[in-house]
Amino acid sequence: MLDITIVAFAHHKGGTGKTTSCLNVAGYLQKDGKNVLVVDCDPQANATTGLGVNPEALELSMYDVFMTVFEGFPDVRISDVIVSTASGIDLAPATLDLVGVEPYLYGIEDRAGVLKEALDQVKDAYDFILIDTPPSMGQFVINGLVAADHTVVTLDPGTFALRGMEALSMVFGDVREMLGKDVATDFAILTRWKGSDDPAAGSGGLALFLKRIFSPASSAEEEKERERLKAFESEVRKVFKQVFTVPYSPAIYETQQQGLPISHYAPESGAGREYRAIATALLERDGKHDEDV
Ligand SMILES: Nc1ncnc2c1ncn2[C@@H]1O[C@H](COP(=O)(O)OP(=O)(O)OP(=O)(O)O)[C@@H](O)[C@H]1O
Numbered sequence: 001m002l003d004i005t006i007v008a009f010a011h012h013k014g015g016t017g018k019t020t021s022c023l024n025v026a027g028y029l030q031k032d033g034k035n036v037l038v039v040d041c042d043p044q045a046n047a048t049t050g051l052g053v054n055p056e057a058l059e060l061s062m063y064d065v066f067m068t069v070f071e072g073f074p075d076v077r078i079s080d081v082i083v084s085t086a087s088g089i090d091l092a093p094a095t096l097d098l099v100g101v102e103p104y105l106y107g108i109e110d111r112a113g114v115l116k117e118a119l120d121q122v123k124d125a126y127d128f129i130l131i132d133t134p135p136s137m138g139q140f141v142i143n144g145l146v147a148a149d150h151t152v153v154t155l156d157p158g159t160f161a162l163r164g165m166e167a168l169s170m171v172f173g174d175v176r177e178m179l180g181k182d183v184a185t186d187f188a189i190l191t192r193w194k195g196s197d198d199p200a201a202g203s204g205g206l207a208l209f210l211k212r213i214f215s216p217a218s219s220a221e222e223e224k225e226r227e228r229l230k231a232f233e234s235e236v237r238k239v240f241k242q243v244f245t246v247p248y249s250p251a252i253y254e255t256q257q258q259g260l261p262i263s264h265y266a267p268e269s270g271a272g273r274e275y276r277a278i279a280t281a282l283l284e285r286d287g288k289h290d291e292d293v
């Protein structure tokens with residue numbers, strides 16, 4: 001399989017939905033019959049636990065893959081650390097000791113390309129590799145962006161509380177400076193979104209209608225918030241080629257507890273349908289839609 005697609009999920013702020021989006025997009029791609037690898041590059045190991053794997057029970061992880069580049073550490077290939085999960089998605093798991101890798105990386109020149117080189121070894125085995133990155137602008141995010149063909153930036157309603165698009169442009173500026181290349185602003189996902197006109201989104205629809213009747217004061221505030229988010233949404237649409245809005249959905253938390261993506265647990269939920277659409281957009285972008293499904 002030569003036409004592999006590698007996607008990094010990134011945003012420097014914590015809790016914007018990177019891991020959730022990575023796992024759920026992976027789930028739909030897997031359901032479409034694709035061979036999918038999720039690479040957990042976050043010491044928090046949320047993608048690992050989110051796929052039902054206990055980091056503490058692992059003998060090898062991405063820590064060993066990164067440390068291979070340093071003298072005195074065993075030669076561990078990424079294929080040695082990959083485990084299969086209940087969903088059918090393969091996982092290159094993370095453990096907390098990944099934290100210890102970053103200081104080492106600063107000591108070598110080609111620190112940004114370690115992950116790319118490791119993934120080159122397993123490219124033939126997968127149709128899609130999805131990389132989950134931590135909330136920082138550190139070496140793991142940089143490694144993810146260097147290895148990826150596409151970047152998915154996840155944004156939540158709180159992302160814009162302080163500096164809005166200004167902060168986002170700054171991140172791209174930083175990356176451009178560090179990598180000497182532009183980050184492809186292909187996809188943005190607005191997660192837990194309540195600003196869309198879609199009546200199914202967030203507290204819209206019937207819930208909002210009832211609030212308007214029974215609690216006009218809080219409804220006015222909510223209306224204001226929705227207006228604010230709508231304005232940001234249109235700003236985001238100017239920057240990214242495709243923007244998706246994933247509504248708040250309690251099913252997301254439940255799926256994570258089950259160690260399964262939403263595609264394998266609650267595909268008909270509002271969030272599930274939107275993640276389905278995102279996976280389809282990725283398939284179409286790379287012309288893989290009807291291929292060997
Ligand atoms: N659409 C959604 N509906 C409801 N809850 C959601 C939704 N998307 C994400 N969440 C919840 O929001 C929290 C943060 O999501 P997630 O862990 O995916 O963010 P993250 O960007 O990976 O965080 P970190 O920066 O810490 O890695 C999680 O508890 C997740 O269950």
Ligand SMILES: [Mg+2]
Pocket residue numbers: 018019020042046047132133134
């Ligand atoms: Mg995460």
